[in-house]
Amino acid sequence: MSAAATTPRFARFRNLEFLIGALLAGGMCLAVIFSGVLFPGGAEKIDLMARLLPPFTKWAHPFGTDPLGRDVLARVITGGKISLQVGFISVAGAVVIGVVMGLISGYYRGFWDMIVMRFADVQLAMPFILLAITFIAIAGGGLTNMIILLIVSQWVQYARLVRGSVLSLRDREFILSARAIGVKDYRILFQHLLPNLIGPVIVLMTLNVATNILLESSLTFLGLGVDPLIPSWGGMLADGRTYLQNAWWVSVFPGLAILLTVLGLNLLGDWLRDSLDPTGRTSR
Numbered sequence: 001m002s003a004a005a006t007t008p009r010f011a012r013f014r015n016l017e018f019l020i021g022a023l024l025a026g027g028m029c030l031a032v033i034f035s036g037v038l039f040p041g042g043a044e045k046i047d048l049m050a051r052l053l054p055p056f057t058k059w060a061h062p063f064g065t066d067p068l069g070r071d072v073l074a075r076v077i078t079g080g081k082i083s084l085q086v087g088f089i090s091v092a093g094a095v096v097i098g099v100v101m102g103l104i105s106g107y108y109r110g111f112w113d114m115i116v117m118r119f120a121d122v123q124l125a126m127p128f129i130l131l132a133i134t135f136i137a138i139a140g141g142g143l144t145n146m147i148i149l150l151i152v153s154q155w156v157q158y159a160r161l162v163r164g165s166v167l168s169l170r171d172r173e174f175i176l177s178a179r180a181i182g183v184k185d186y187r188i189l190f191q192h193l194l195p196n197l198i199g200p201v202i203v204l205m206t207l208n209v210a211t212n213i214l215l216e217s218s219l220t221f222l223g224l225g226v227d228p229l230i231p232s233w234g235g236m237l238a239d240g241r242t243y244l245q246n247a248w249w250v251s252v253f254p255g256l257a258i259l260l261t262v263l264g265l266n267l268l269g270d271w272l273r274d275s276l277d278p279t280g281r282t283s284r
Contacts, residue, residue: 017271024264028257032080039071043078043231046070052247064249066239072249075231076257082143082232083258087212090150091205097151098158099201103189105159106166117163120156128153128215136224143226146219150212161204165197199276203269210265217258233258 031038047069055064055072063072105116123131131153139145169175170193178188213233219225220234228235233254240250 015271015274017267017274021264021267021269021271024260025268026264028080028261028264029084031077032084035074035077035081038077039074041074043075044070045074052243052250054247055249055253063253064247066236066250067243067247072253075236076233076253079231079233079236079254080257080261082226082230083213083216083234083261086143086147086150086216086226087209090147090154090212091208093147093151094154094208095158095201095205098155099162099194101155102159102162103166103193106163107170107185107189107193113163116159120159123153123156132219132224141224141226143230146216146225150215154208154212157204157208158201161200162197165200166193169193169196203273203276206265206269206272210262210269213258213262213265 047065049069050058050061050065051069052067053061053065053069056062057064061071061073063076066072066075101116105113132149135149135152136145139148175188175192178192183192216225216232217234217237220228220232221238223238225234226232228238236254237251240247240254243250
């Protein structure tokens, strides 16, 4: 195969959105994955003799230290585990529930479709902060409950997206042909319909990971998220807000980690949208 024939296949990966998004999001994910190697001492090592050390003054603490003398860089990288874990696991759970509900609702329609969609309408009409406060008041805070809350709040998006795509595909010739030769419904749903609508789902997944990282950080900042004793980006923002005038770095660097990670994921989501939807591509 000639070089000219292979060039278009890889041309999309030279897109600026993909390169910057992969660099930001991928770099942060790699740093978090290998945080145990980068910081073998962990993020909770206390050095009271180095309290509130400014950044870029000592090689041992390039991002400075917090009020307990803990290394800010180590806490930012280690704290990313919680934020990324919440983002990815909650999205995976919402996708599984939402896709299954959307497939069944759009394919069978009737009473099941009416029940699922009316429930979805009610949930979408409820402000997220009200849902979060109600859920946490009943179930309590913590990492597991935070993930469950995000799954409950976001499965509706995937259900509505998948249902709309299924409604436009269920009467196509290849689906009618599958029915005519006796293909079972579950095979039609998961082998014929699902592969044709997975593109928009992947794009929404990428964008929702970024959204969930922001939501986890916001709720933790408000005291409604994960345990304050567990290092997370939102928790570090909350811890450092009383030191903004004298030790700005305690909050600024976790905030930059959130900003860069979310920016990278959003850029990847935009790139995926343009790559997977030929009608939505824009010239570069």
